[in-house]
Amino acid sequence: MKKDTTMETKGILKNIWDELVKRNELDLLMWLATRNGVLSDYEMRMLACKFVKETPLLDGGTTFDLLDGTCKKTVELSESYAENLITNKALAIARNDTGKVATRLIIDNRQYYLFEASFAAYSAAEEDAYRAIYGAQTYSLRAACRAFSNRGMEIAKEAHVKILAHRYGNPFEHKTIDFSQLLQDSMIISLKQLIGKGK
Numbered sequence: 490m491k492k493d494t495t496m497e498t499k500g501i502l503k504n505i506w507d508e509l510v511k512r513n514e515l516d517l518l519m520w521l522a523t524r525n526g527v528l529s530d531y532e533m534r535m536l537a538c539k540f541v542k543e544t545p546l547l548d549g550g551t552t553f554d555l556l557d558g559t560c561k562k563t564v565e566l567s568e569s570y571a572e573n574l575i576t577n578k579a580l581a582i583a584r585n586d587t588g589k590v591a592t593r594l595i596i597d598n599r600q601y602y603l604f605e606a607s608f609a610a611y612s613a614a615e616e617d618a619y620r621a622i623y624g625a626q627t628y629s630l631r632a633a634c635r636a637f638s639n640r641g642m643e644i645a646k647e648a649h650v651k652i653l654a655h656r657y658g659n660p661f662e663h664k665t666i667d668f669s670q671l672l673q674d675s676m677i678i679s680l681k682q683l684i685g686k687g688k
Contacts, residue, residue: 498669501681503661508684510654515646518653519626520676523619526666530618532657534571537613537625538564539652541606544629544645547637552629555606555636563587567613567621577616584614602635 502521509518522528528536541564544552553561563583570580591607594600605628612624626649633645661668671677 498667498672499661499664501672502668502677503659505677505680505684506659506661509680510650513647513650515650515653517676517680518650519623522653522660523622524671524674526664526668527660527671528622528657531571533618533622534567534613536652536656537615537618537621538568538571539656540622540625540629540649541609541613543648543652544609544633545648546633547641547644552606552609552632555603555632556610557590557607559590560587560607560610563614564610567610570614580614580616584611587611587614602632605629605632605635 506518506521509521522536523533540552541556542551542553546552546554553564556564563586566575566580566583569575570577587607587610591604591611594604594607609625609628609632612628613621615621615624630642630645630649634642
């Protein structure tokens with residue numbers, strides 16, 4: 490009975506995930522992806538770096554192209570940290586260096602889109618994986634918007650949905666955790682009702 494219930498729960502959540510992807514609901518996908526157990530710390534950290542590296546700009550580049558050498562190195566070190574190849578101390582040093590770059594951009598030059606991109610790199614190096622993925626996603630999106638206005642944000646949002654959808658696939662297809670408690674969340678209950686009505 491427990492196995493059947495677990496499979497039913499995962500099926501419901503899998504359908505919700507797929508529907509949110511279909512509807513390009515970035516904010517809701519981010520919320521669902523960061524619920525306890527849905528993504529591992531490793532997956533969230535790697536997604537954070539992917540947001541910085543692959544958020545598209547209207548000129549054909551990405552937010553990663555907006556970064557200087559220091560910030561690019563920080564993103565790469567953040568990936569190494571996710572792989573347990575560097576220490577917390579090394580990550581903190583890189584994050585601090587990137588913070589200085591971002592501060593200089595905003596104080597000296599007021600180049601806001603470059604500041605946002607640099608702060609996305611800074612966020613990817615957060616020690617807490619939840620803060621890393623949210624900060625990197627948010628500030629890379631802001632950089633795209635600052636650089637190319639609302640149209641830039643629309644394209645970046647679509648790209649972020651694709652990153653969440655395809656980097657690790659639908660997390661409810663392969664996770665073995667019991668997500669029954671998540672079904673009791675008021676947001677999930679609302680999403681079930683909305684999807685069930687086909688609105």
